Amino acid sequence: xxxxxxxxxxxxxxxxxxxxxxxxxxxxxxxxxxxxxxxxxxxxxxxxxxxxxxxxxxxxxxxxxxxxxxxxxxxxxxxxxxxxxxxxxxxxxxxxxxxxxxxxxxxxxxxxxxxxxxxxxxxxxxxxxxxxxxxxxxxxxxxxxxxxxxxxxxxxxxxxxxxxxxxxxxxxxxxxxxxxxxxxxxxxxxxxxxxxxxxxxxxxxxxxxxxxxxxxxxxxxxxxxxxxxxxxxxxxxxxxxxxxxxxxxxxxxxxxxxxxxx
Amino acid sequence: xxxxxxxxxxxxxxxxxxxxxxxxxxxxxxxxxxxxxxxxxxxxxxxxxxxxxxxxxxxxxxxxxxxxxxxxxxxxxxxxxxxxxxxxxxxxxxxxxxxxxxxxxxxxxxxxxxxxxxxxxxxxxxxxxxxxxxxxxxxxxxxxxxxxxxxxxxxxxxxxxxxxxxxxxxxxxxxxxxxxxxxxxxxxxxxxxxxxxxxxxxxxxxxxxxxxxxxxxxxxxxxxxxxxxxxxxxxxxxxxxxxxxxxxxxxxxxxxxxxxxxxxxxxxxxxxxxxxxxxxxxxxxxxxxxxxxxxxxxxxxxxxxxxxxxxxxxxxxxxxxxxxxxxxxxxxxxxxxxxxxxxxxxxxxxxxxxxxxxxxxxxxxxxxxxxxxxxxxxxxxxxxxxxxxxxxxxxxxxxxxxxxxxxxxxxxxxxxxxxxxxxxxxxxxxxxxxxxxxxxxxxxxxxxxxxxxxxxxxxxxxxxxxxxxxxxxxxxxxxxxxxxxxxxxxxxxxxxxxxxxxxxxxxxxxxxxxxxxxxxxx
Amino acid sequence: xxxxxxxxxxxxxxxxxxxxxxxxxxxxxxxxxxxxxxxxxxxxxxxxxxxxxxxxxxxxxxxxxxxxxxxxxxxxxxxxxxxxxxxxxxxxxxxxxxxxxxxxxxxxxxxxxxxxxxxxxxxxxxxxxxxxxxxxxxxxxxxxxxxxxxxxxxxxxxxxxxxxxxxxxxxxxxxxxxxxxxxxxxxxxxxxxxxxxxxxxxxxxxxxxxxxxxx
Numbered sequence: 001x002x003x004x005x006x007x008x009x010x011x012x013x014x015x016x017x018x019x020x021x022x023x024x025x026x027x028x029x030x031x032x033x034x035x036x037x038x039x040x041x042x043x044x045x046x047x048x049x050x051x052x053x054x055x056x057x058x059x060x061x062x063x064x065x066x067x068x069x070x071x072x073x074x075x076x077x078x079x080x081x082x083x084x085x086x087x088x089x090x091x092x093x094x095x096x097x098x099x100x101x102x103x104x105x106x107x108x109x110x111x112x113x114x115x116x117x118x119x120x121x122x123x124x125x126x127x128x129x130x131x132x133x134x135x136x137x138x139x140x141x142x143x144x145x146x147x148x149x150x151x152x153x154x155x156x157x158x159x160x161x162x163x164x165x166x167x168x169x170x171x172x173x174x175x176x177x178x179x180x181x182x183x184x185x186x187x188x189x190x191x192x193x194x195x196x197x198x199x200x201x202x203x204x205x206x207x208x209x210x211x212x213x214x215x216x217x218x219x220x221x222x223x224x225x226x227x228x229x230x231x232x233x234x235x236x237x238x239x240x241x242x243x244x245x246x247x248x249x250x251x252x253x254x255x256x257x258x259x260x261x262x
Numbered sequence: 263x264x265x266x267x268x269x270x271x272x273x274x275x276x277x278x279x280x281x282x283x284x285x286x287x288x289x290x291x292x293x294x295x296x297x298x299x300x301x302x303x304x305x306x307x308x309x310x311x312x313x314x315x316x317x318x319x320x321x322x323x324x325x326x327x328x329x330x331x332x333x334x335x336x337x338x339x340x341x342x343x344x345x346x347x348x349x350x351x352x353x354x355x356x357x358x359x360x361x362x363x364x365x366x367x368x369x370x371x372x373x374x375x376x377x378x379x380x381x382x383x384x385x386x387x388x389x390x391x392x393x394x395x396x397x398x399x400x401x402x403x404x405x406x407x408x409x410x411x412x413x414x415x416x417x418x419x420x421x422x423x424x425x426x427x428x429x430x431x432x433x434x435x436x437x438x439x440x441x442x443x444x445x446x447x448x449x450x451x452x453x454x455x456x457x458x459x460x461x462x463x464x465x466x467x468x469x470x471x472x473x474x475x476x477x478x479x480x481x482x483x484x485x486x487x488x489x490x491x492x493x494x495x496x497x498x499x500x501x502x503x504x505x506x507x508x509x510x511x512x513x514x515x516x517x518x519x520x521x522x523x524x525x526x527x528x529x530x531x532x533x534x535x536x537x538x539x540x541x542x543x544x545x546x547x548x549x550x551x552x553x554x555x556x557x558x559x560x561x562x563x564x565x566x567x568x569x570x571x572x573x574x575x576x577x578x579x580x581x582x583x584x585x586x587x588x589x590x591x592x593x594x595x596x597x598x599x600x601x602x603x604x605x606x607x608x609x610x611x612x613x614x615x616x617x618x619x620x621x622x623x624x625x626x627x628x629x630x631x632x633x634x635x636x637x638x639x640x641x642x643x644x645x646x647x648x649x650x651x652x653x654x655x656x657x658x659x660x661x662x663x664x665x666x667x668x669x670x671x672x673x674x675x676x677x678x679x680x681x682x683x684x685x686x687x688x689x690x691x692x693x694x695x696x697x698x699x700x701x702x703x704x705x706x707x708x709x710x711x712x713x714x715x716x717x718x719x720x721x722x723x724x725x726x727x728x729x730x731x732x733x734x735x736x737x738x739x740x741x742x743x744x745x746x747x748x749x750x751x752x753x754x755x756x757x758x759x760x761x762x763x764x765x766x767x768x769x770x771x772x773x774x775x776x777x778x779x780x781x782x783x784x
Numbered sequence: 785x786x787x788x789x790x791x792x793x794x795x796x797x798x799x800x801x802x803x804x805x806x807x808x809x810x811x812x813x814x815x816x817x818x819x820x821x822x823x824x825x826x827x828x829x830x831x832x833x834x835x836x837x838x839x840x841x842x843x844x845x846x847x848x849x850x851x852x853x854x855x856x857x858x859x860x861x862x863x864x865x866x867x868x869x870x871x872x873x874x875x876x877x878x879x880x881x882x883x884x885x886x887x888x889x890x891x892x893x894x895x896x897x898x899x900x901x902x903x904x905x906x907x908x909x910x911x912x913x914x915x916x917x918x919x920x921x922x923x924x925x926x927x928x929x930x931x932x933x934x935x936x937x938x939x940x941x942x943x944x945x946x947x948x949x950x951x952x953x954x955x956x957x958x959x960x961x962x963x964x965x966x967x968x969x970x971x972x973x974x975x976x977x978x979x980x981x982x983x984x985x986x987x988x989x990x991x992x993x994x995x996x997x998x999x
Contacts, residue, residue, distance in 0.1 A: 015755045017706060021716050022748050024755035043759045049706040054699055056656060058678030062703035069707060094675070101679070152658035181615045185655025192653060193740035194306045198619045199655070200744065228745030231730050284801075285794040317979070324980045341821040358795040365788075371963075377787040429986060430977035446977055453978050475978040479986050486987065491897040491936075507962035517935065517973035517988025524931045525897050535791065542962050546954030547821065549968075553917075557976055560839065561917035561953075564988060565968035566931075572965045574892075575930045586791045594798035 009129065010040045012077035014070075014118070016084045016220070017049035019241075023220045029247035030083045030121060033134060036247070046073040050082075051098075052090035057187045060098045064107075067095045071110050079128060080118040083243045085150025085218045088120040093153055120150060121243055122159040122218060132162050137250040139169035143212040144242075145203070145226065147219045148181050160218055160242055167245060175215075176206045184225035200229045207237060218242045285590035286380070287643040293381040293412040293587075294440070295642050297626020300649035304624040305616075317452045318621050325612045328558025329663070335560070336550070345547045346666040350603035353540055354593060360505040360538045361584060367508025371570020373580040378532075380587045385416030387583050388497065388530055392422050395528040395579065397495040401486075403512060403519040404428035405499025406606060407532045407585055409441060409628045410641075413497070424497070425489050427518035429482050436463035442622030442630065444608035445556050450621050453478065486518065496522035496577065500533040501605070502548060503582070506541045509569045510582065513552060515562050523566050529577035534585050536593075536602040548605060551665035555607035588641030597676045601637045603666045610660035610670060616653060625650060632660035636673040644681045651677035694737075709756075716754045823958075825951030832915045832949045833996050839918025843971030844984045846993040855943070856880035858995050859907070862941055866991070868904035872937060874929025877907060879943055890933050897936055905939030906989075911966075913949045914956045918971065920944060920994065921956060923964040931965055940989040942969075946998035 011034055015027035031041045051066035070091065074080050082088050092115040099108035125131050144164060150156045164172050183189065183199025190196075203226055207215045215230070217223050220241055227239030288295050297304060308314055333339050353360055365375045378384035388408075392400055400417065402408065402424050414424040414435075426435040433448040434441050437459045441447030448456065453473040460467050460481055467481050498519065502511040510531055512519045523529055539548065553562040571580050593599045611617045611631030622630030627638040627647065635654055639647035651674050660670040685693065692700070705715045730746040733739065741747060753761075785793070827835070837847045850858040860882035863871065871885045872895065881887050888895070888903065895903075909927035910920045920942055922928040934940055950956050960966060973988030984990065 017712065020755040021719065022750055024751055024753060024758055027755045028758060043756075043763070045756070045760075046709050048709050048712050051706075054703060056675055056678070057695070057699060058651075058675075058680075058682035059696070059699040059703070060679045060682075062699050065703060065707040093672075097672070148655070148657035148659075152662060179659075181655050181657035181659070183615070183655060185657070188652065188655045190737055190740045192302050192305065192616075193743060194302065194309050195616055195620055195653075196655070197744040198309050199615050224748055225745065228741070228747060231746040232732070232744060285798055321980045328980075338821040341819075345819060345821055355799070357799070358792045361792070361795070377791050379787050379790055383787060427987070428977070429975045433977070446980060448977060449980070456978055475975075475981050475983045476985075478978055479975055479983045483986055487901070490987065491901060504962065509962045515973065516975045516977075516986035518986070520931070520935050520967065521987055524935055535795070543954070543957060546823070546952075546957040547819075549957070550821075550917075550953050559843070559970070561914070561919045561968065561970040563843070563970050563972065563974045565966075567962070567966040567968075569962055569965070572924065574894075575924055575965055576932070584791070586794065590791065590794035590798050593795060594801045596801065599798075 009079055010042060010077075011124070012074055012080045013041050013043050014047055014050075014074065014080055014082040014087070015043065016082055016087045018224075019083060019220045022224070023241070026083050026220050026241040026243050029241065029243040030081065033243060033247040034081070036249075037129065037131060037134060039129070044073050044077070050087045050090050050095075052087060052094065053186050055090065055094050055098055060101060063098055064102060064104075067098060067111060068107060070095070071107065071114050074114050074118065075110060078117060079124070080114070081121055081124045082118065083121045083218065083241060084220060085120045085147050085154050085156060086221055088118055089149035089153035091115045091118050120154055120156060120218060122156050122163055123154065125163060125246075126159045133166035134163065134246050136167040136246045136248050137169050138167050138245045138248045140214050141171040141173060141212045142214045142216055142245065143173050143175040143207060143210040144178070145175055145182065145207070145215055145217040145222065146178055147217050147222045150218045151179060156218070163242070163246060164216070170245070173210045173212055176209055177202070178206075182222050182226050184222050186221070189225060200225060204229050204233065204235065208235060212237065214238050214240050214245075216240050216242050216245055285586075285594055286588070287591050287646070288588035288641045289380050289382060290646070292385070293410050294628045295410060295638050296646050297649075299626070301624055301626070301653040302649060304626060305620040305653070308620045308624045313452070314450050314621055315619065317450055318618055321446065321449050322612045322618045325558055329555060329609060329612065332554045332558055332560055336554070342547055342550055343665055343667050346551050346605075347603065349539060349544050349547060350666050353538060354536070354599055354602060357535065357538070357593065360540055361535055363505035364503050364508060364538050365584075367505070368570055368582050371508055373508070373570040373582055376581060376583045378583055378585045378587070381411035384411050384532060384583055384585050384587070385413055388413060388532065389416055389420045389422065391528070391530050391581055392417065392495050393420065395495050397422070397528070399423045399425065399489070399493065400495040400497050401425050401427050401489055401493040401522050401526065402431075403496070403498040403514065403522045404431045404447070405497070405532060406444060406628055407499045407534050408497060411532070411585065411587060413532065425486070427486050427490070427522060428514070429479060429516055429518075432482055432486070433459060436460065440623060441628060443611060444606050444629070444631070446608075450623070490518075490521040490525055493522070493526045495528045495530065496526040498523055498529065498531045500531050500537055501552065502545065503533050503538045504542055504545065505538050507569055509542070509567050511545065511565065511567045513549075513562050513565050515557065515564065517564055520564050520566055523568060524576045527577055528579040528581070530581045530583065532583045532585055534587075535589050552605055552607055555609040555663065555665040591643070592637070592640035595640065595680075598636070598640050598673060598680075600668050601633065601640055601673060603668050604633050604637060605666060607665055609663040609665065613659040613663050614654075615657060615659070616655065625653065632670045633668070636670055636677060639677055644677060644684060648681055651681060713754075713756060716750075716756070719750045819954070821954070822952055823954040825955065827915070827951045829946055829998065832951055833946060833998060835951070836913055836915035836918060836949055837996060839915065840971065840994055843918055843974070845918070845971045846991070848993070848995045850995050850997050851999040852997065855995065855997055856882075859941065859943070862993050862995065863905070866905060866939055866993075868939060870903045872900060872903045872906045872933050874908055874927055874933065876926030877909065878927065879907065879909070881907065890929050894930065895933075897932065900932060900936035903937050905941060906933050906937045907941045907943070908934050910942055910944045910948060912956045912959050913944045914953055915949055915951050917953060919956070920969050921960060922967045922969065923960060925964070931967055934967065935988055938989055939991045939993070941993045941995070943995045943997060946996065949996075
């Protein structure tokens with residue numbers, strides 16, 4: 001663990017390909033938040049994708065160049081953050097495994113070293129930067145979905161909730177059956193669309209039962225799934241990434257739930 | 263650049279297509295390991311069955327809570343799991359030696375050991391043993407191995423009636439149905455459906471039978487009692503076979519197992535070769551892990567252990583059939599072989615959000631749920647169960663509860679890779695998915711190409727109405743059947759960043775790792 | 785090649801394939817100094833009996849405490865409540881039975897299964913009892929008899945001495961001999977096969993009564 005509490009830290013941002021392309025407000029909020037906390041954020045322009053979709057769909061050879069790129073791009077940095085439990089989980093649990101499966105021990109060792117310095121946002125804030133009250137203000141009724149890879153691969157535990165509880169104005173309500181998968185699962189949502197939809201229906205039922213305005217999580221992908229379902233239902237519930245809530249401050253124009261649901 | 267086109271698959275994992283040196287898979291045309299339909303098709307049928315959904319949800323919710331309660335009672339649960347994993351891994355590493363020990367020990371105590379390469383051979387061995395005992399009826403304890411090999415069909419073909427005696431197996435047999443759960447094969451049936459089956463199929467049941475579970479259990483007791491008291495041949499599986507002592511172990515609840523392994527003169531046990539455990543003391547681990555994970559009890563009501571023949575007590579003719587049927591093919595995969603560690607507790611089924619919604623029949627094998635999705639394709643060869651490794655959202659709940667710590671999500675990902683590699687080796691033209699993946703890899707391997715593709719995708723905004731996309735072309739149409747898709751925003755993050763910072767802030771600065779000489783410090 | 789030799793050859797070939805590269809899920813565990821799970825307990829006598837009794841009761845067994853002096857009364861009272869008159873007993877039970885019962889000793893020629901089904905119950909001793917799980921273990925010793933006698937009758941009265949009670953499953957395994965036929969019993973027979981609702985009493989004895997003897 002890095003003991004750099006209280007220091008200005010230079011943090012390399014891995015935006016993730018999904019958020020970069022479809023949800024740019026999420027990495028922007030990550031930048032806003034970390035800069036507000038006094039840290040320097042850099043965006044290494046050579047970055048692309050962690051390769052998780054390829055790996056989880058069986059295309060490990062196609063993921064190899066992506067893994068190599070991730071390692072090459074972020075190896076120079078001391079602290080790396082991604083606003084995605086799933087991508088950080090893949091980096092930590094799959095990169096070295098895939099490299100070894102293809103007999104590239106050197107890449108595996110490098111990948112392990114970089115993965116050890118790659119943090120999901122709530123981990124970075126609580127474990128590395130030692131902060132729980134990030135000075136955010138968000139006057140809305142919010143429920144938190146803990147996303148499977150944050151919960152089980154990364155074991156982030158209650159870190160996101162500890163951060164959310166310190167947000168002023170927030171009305172944080174527990175999500176029933178929170179630890180059950182929303183049914184996204186990457187290409188699972190397409191290959192097994194019916195089962196995925198059945199899981200999504202139950203997750204939406206739980207979200208709606210909370211009467212929250214906003215469902216938040218640490219993964220844009222799961223939020224895209226839940227938000228896509230809620231939007232189709234015209235349910236009137238928005239999905240907003242954890243980073244966006246933590247970046248919000250009174251009068252900063254980010255106080256309202258995002259205008260566009262995912 | 264490594265893409266799909268024509269490049270030979272370098273990582274030499276054993277695929278389903280077999281070379282002469284690789285162990286054979288379970289044969290086709292016999293037993294119950296292969297699905298008639300791919301998982302998504304079978305799942306769609308199950309998902310439409312409201313009664314099934316309700317039955318499954320109620321049952322899995324109940325058993326999850328029971329398991330959690332009894333697991334939390336043990337201060338050393340994680341140590342037990344670690345021990346279970348270590349024992350199983352050590353067993354697989356020396357499987358031939360332990361099976362040899364088991365054979366010697368069983369034989370020394372008056373038992374007879376038979377070996378079966380596959381389902382057909384096992385069926386023939388058991389049939390011949392029943393015929394040699396002069397029996398036309400047998401009583402059976404619930405056994406996944408005998409179900410896997412279709413033993414009842416083999417016996418029926420020889421004119422031998424096999425009576426399932428486990429309550430749930432009885433419900434399945436009387437209902438002309440298939441098991442849908444490892445522990446509770448009739449989990450898809452509720453009490454009133456079971457009453458209807460009993461009224462229809464049991465000749466000797468009162469027409470006033472209610473759907474009270476106690477009344478249904480009583481009906482089963484009466485129905486089977488005469489069979490137990492007169493049976494001359496019993497057939498069982500085995501939860502464990504102890505190499506050191508030759509002891510076989512059956513774990514059960516109702517007493518039907520005790521009846522079958524105690525009262526008949528002849529006892530035939532069919533055991534997968536992976537069920538051997540090295541030492542007597544290992545039972546102290548597994549008899550804690552199994553009941554708590556399985557029925558959510560501190561201990562199941564009855565566990566029977568026997569070692570060969572005990573003069574004057576129980577069957578005097580005792581047989582053990584050791585079954586391969588694709589297990590050695592799984593063993594040959596150094597990652598996949600972990601699926602052989604399974605002790606058939608079914609905890610992974612009970613926590614799986616996919617299983618809870620589709621039920622076990624959708625998996626098309628006697629081994630459903632997450633463990634089935636990694637075990638069945640290895641027993642049959644992946645191409646015969648190719649949809650199963652994808653029947654998971656990789657949520658990881660199964661790994662959390664597995665009593666022997668089988669990393670099922672990792673195995674699923676591994677088998678998906680094997681499937682793709684296999685397809686690349688055997689198909690001359692890549693699939694649409696392979697092309698898509700290769701194209702995505704090509705774009706994502708380079709930030710310039712990614713940026714260009716992102717710009718192109720802005721045109722996708724034309725599809726959107728008020729910030730959402732409601733219909734996408736195939737294969738993504740499956741997404742928009744139930745979910746709106748996001749419209750690409752006017753600006754990617756990458757574009758925004760460059761508009762704010764230019765291109766010059768991306769590089770490492772003094773103090774970052776590239777400026778250090780001590781990079782070996784990690 | 786015989787099936788035996790072929791299966792063993794397949795295993796050896798598979799082991800060679802798997803040996804080169806140890807996957808994360810398959811690498812054999814490093815030899816450890818010894819079990820890290822609990823194999824020995826510090827729990828003392830009275831606490832052990834209390835725990836055993838509560839765990840047995842939890843799974844619907846009937847439990848009574850007795851001393852050497854009150855044992856005969858407890859057994860008599862239990863059999864009287866049950867109105868058991870014809871009782872099968874193992875050949876060397878060595879327990880005081882009330883005069884109103886006819887004890888049928890299970891010696892050759894053994895009772896048939898149908899004969900066992902016709903008696904009112906069985907009285908046995910035990911080999912070991914496990915407090916943490918509420919389990920009694922029979923091993924076919926002369927005080928326990930053939931497995932069939934504690935299986936077919938609908939009522940089982942089991943007398944357990946305090947010295948036979950251990951706390952943990954591994955402690956019981958260490959005390960037991962693999963050479964004997966073992967029956968582990970945790971409450972009366974039960975099933976959860978219908979909607980996972982537990983129902984006591986299917987094929988084994990539907991009533992299990994345990995007398996714990998100390999002092």
